Amino acid sequence: MLKQVYTNNTVLEAARERISYIFDEFENIIVSISGGKDSTTLAHLTLTEAHKRGRKVGLFFLDEEVVYDSTIKQIEYLMDLYPENTIKLWLQLEFHLTNATSLTESQLICWEAGKHQIWMRPKNQISIKHKPWDVTKETVRDKNKGFGFYDAIENFENSRQNTAFLVGLRATESPNRWRAVSKNPGYKNIYWCTKMTNGNVSFYPLYDWNFHDVWKYIYDNKLRYSKIYDYMWKKGMGLQEIRVSSLIHEKSFRALVELPEFEPKTYDRLLKRIKGISVGNLYGKDRALLRVQKLPKNYKNWREYRDFLMATYPDPEKKEIFVKRFAKHLDNDYVARQQCRQLVLNDYENNLPIDNKPDPREVLIQKWRELL
């Protein structure tokens, strides 16, 4: 039986041993960095080991263009920590992002050619600006959506062989994801990794760290971290809920609410870059509008509101996607509320899947009717 067993080591000692093991086993090592606290810690641990051994490791950052300035400063800081041990893999190339806040501009192509005048910032001197893989063999998960963030990551990974990709995933952060990856050893007898193609393996050396371990490490090593964490803390957020996310994705549009207070210049540039930003800012925390928890008062029920949203949906191609998807669903208020949410957030990609089941309220009412 597979069990979680505590050892006599601290998570720090264990992580150092894990990273040292990866250096013993792999010639090529790449750390994925996001500018967040977890990948900052992982990058620092890995670079320290590389420095000790006189080796080089790649720091991989897939730049979505529409990110906090603080994130970019953090990436620059990490890339320059141990220059002689670092291979800079900062990718700035075109791919599609979902814009959850606008109905008319539902996708943003970051670093889109010809739009350099309104890019959030100029491309970085040191960045990789052309796809570093064979474009004739490029894979795309979903042709309708176009070449997206995860496609870029996948193609980048597939362009490498026998490489250890280090990722700052923590089990306490996403228990579901953790269960999915820890069931079987992905490399030799190692559970904290996933096997990929070309002899590549993804490793998670921080899998057992808690958020306070990460902060302790950052404090002890006097590491720089994204200013956004301090701003969020000053704004009264709990230490556990503080995370630096993307700015326009359908699960993170709430970041827009606070953006003008955190980085007014980033917010101004974003307004010029893409539509719908001020909607996200004004109503990101409004239950009625974007979170879709409260039925607008002009509608009798969620089904009626859904029908209205469908009838007035501005993009005919995307509308077809919703029509087809909803045809497979039950027609009740429980399902309709979730459909409204997809329509309002413009989630034609089905990132917030619909729990298609009988309305729990109606089921309960029915049960009582039968009893009485």
Added chain:
Amino acid sequence: MIIQTKKGEIKLPCLEVKIVDINLVQANNYNPNTVSSQNMALLEESILANGFCFAVVTIWDPDLDKYVIIDGFHRYLIFRDYLQAKELPIIVLEHDITKRMEATVQFNRARGVHQVELMGDLVQALVEQGVPDEEIAQKLGMEIEEVFRLKQITGIAELFKNQIYSKAWEMREVDGVG
């Protein structure tokens, strides 16, 4: 009075304030703006500390025989209910209903937000001037918790300096049932 600008003449209703009986003033029925009780207390504090600096903006409604508020409903409430004033300084515009509604939203929305970092600097400066935390909280309309967070300049990593590292664990194949 007017002032010339590159976009033409700008009228100056702010110079034409008059004092009227507060009972002649009433709210409009469309204002979507709300103010939390905490910020109402801050508004009262501000009026007590600075005086009434911004007249309430109104139109004259001949059917009601009243001045109807376009902007300044909450200042009016402070004067009427909190301070129980008999009179109120107002400005009277000549707007039809559409323009009134537009003006209400313009007044409410065309304003800035406080950049968190600079707000922290400001609170820190007050601390250095010797103002106690409780007084800062009261004068700036904050809870003491907010003052504590804003004045803390070392960053959140510092909060974890005395933390000890967690115990490591691993997935292991174990015989039998635990």
